Amino acid sequence: MSTIEDVAKLAGLSRTTVSRVLNDHPYVSDEKKKLVQKAMEQLGYVPNSAARSLRNQKTGIIAVLIPRISDPFFSQLIEILEMEASSKGYQLIICQTQFSKQKECRYLNLLKTKQVDGVIMTSVENDWSVIDTYLNFGPVILCNENVDCAQVPMVYINQAESGYMVAKYLLERGHTRIAYCSSGMSRKGTQSRLEGFMSALQEADIHDYDQYFFERVSTVGDGQQIFRKLENMKAAPTALIAGEDAVAAGIISEAKKLGWNIPGDLTVVGYDHMTMTKLIDPMIATVIQPVEIMAKKSIEVICEKIHKKQFRVFENHEFSSKLVFRQSLLNNRNLVATS
Known part of the structure; x- marks a missing residue:
């Protein structure tokens, strides 16, 4: 099995440079990135994403909380959320709350235990004072919901x-x-x-x-x-x-x-x-x-908050329907x- 040292040797670069490329360091030239990518392909080298995520405190995963998977509206919403998240390098995990306050908290704990980078809530069952405590651990945004007292981004239909x-x-x-x-x-x-x-x-x-x-x-x-x-x-x-x-x-x-x-x-x-x-x-x-517009905006916003580590920022994104x-x-x- 190839190692990072093998990649560095084949690419003609230092181990530190290869590590920077793998961790998306901003100060690495495109030429060096291409050399590393080519060496990885030749060697069949696959980075240890689990180890990287522990170092970076990132998982590349976003949790989406929905009340019912069987609801056609939410099925459509999830499909677009997943495609948009995938295009930005994130995976989604779908968490069905069934309108349960206990389940909602259980899934929000994924943020607290660093198992996900952010949470998109498509319904809200608990009082906001309960949910607010989880904002100490990562970004939460509302999609298809708006709560008057919430200081988080809200993407919803009027x-x-x-x-x-x-x-x-x-x-x-x-x-x-x-x-x-x-x-x-x-x-x-x-x-x-x-x-x-x-x-x-x-x-x-x-x-x-x-x-x-x-x-x-x-x-x-x-x-x-x-x-x-x-x-x-x-x-x-x-x-x-x-x-x-x-x-x-x-x-x-x-x-x-x-x-x-x-x-x-x-x-x-x-x-x-x-x-x-x-x-x-x-x-x-x-x-x-406008499910597609709402879903795309939600992924755009949650990715931005994850990247900037902004957990308590109020934003209002409102859309209209038509008959x-x-x-x-x-x-x-x-x-x-x-x-």
């Missing part, structure tokens, strides 16, 4: 603007009975989207919407169950905003099974612009969230009687 935009669009087209499906109330983004929705309804002087609000709805099966509840209402909604495309798909499939016309009897809007939105008949109108118009959002025949 969910209040998004919820307001969709509700306003439906209201302007005559809908006054709008159902709303939420995936859960623990996340700030989910709460903000609901606040935006409610703000639009209150502007239109609509206050009696409790019967049309459904919480902890996130799967196709959930959507099917929600539709059965809608069907039995005396004053069924004319439009529905699903917090996830999977829910919208479940609602549409069950509605068609029971003889409803979409969008003739019920206008449906999903969220996240998943592939399934184009496969359902009718195709689902959905809200595009994709498809068949499930066309004119609704029930509006004649309700508008």
Whole structure:
């Protein structure tokens, strides 16, 4: 097995110079770097990355905390995060919290024990005072979340603007009975989207919407169950905003099974612009969230904080969503009687 001394001899350089090249020392010429690289390739020499990481206090690993791997939104987010991190020489480890405070702390301990260089949190379960203590050991950034008191970089979508935009669009087209499906109330983004929705309804002087609000709805099966509840209402909604495309798909499939016309009897809007939105008949109108832009910005920011060793720096990176118009959002025949 070749050693660093063998590389130095073949390259015609000192062992110290080769060591500097391997450790990305800033004051080594490109010519010497090429000589070292060529010698390593000829000898089949592989640096001991574990030993290097101990010396440098770096692992080349970033932890990403997500609530549910099975959620299509987070699956898409992780895929882009991984590709972007890989392009910058980092590996990701995926940590599923399942909305557990204990699991969240367990994964944050990876930062404390120097097993990762930084942490990207896509949801926050503990009080920020708990998470703040881990900033003594490395950078943490929020992706898809924003916490008012957090002094860390936050990369997120303006969910209040998004919820307001969709509700306003439906209201302007005559809908006054709008159902709303939420995936859960623990996340700030989910709460903000609901606040935006409610703000639009209150502007239109609509206050009696409790019967049309459904919480902890996130799967196709959930959507099917929600539709059965809608069907039995005396004053069924004319439009529905699903917090996830999977829910919208479940609602549409069950509605068609029971003889409803979409969008003739019920206008449906999903969220996240998943592939399934184009496969359902009718195709689902959905809200595009800038996942790719958000993921790329998150990796850019976490890599910068790791390099500069900046652990408590507030930054705000906010992005907007847009509505994709498809068949499930066309004119609704029930509006004649309700508008």
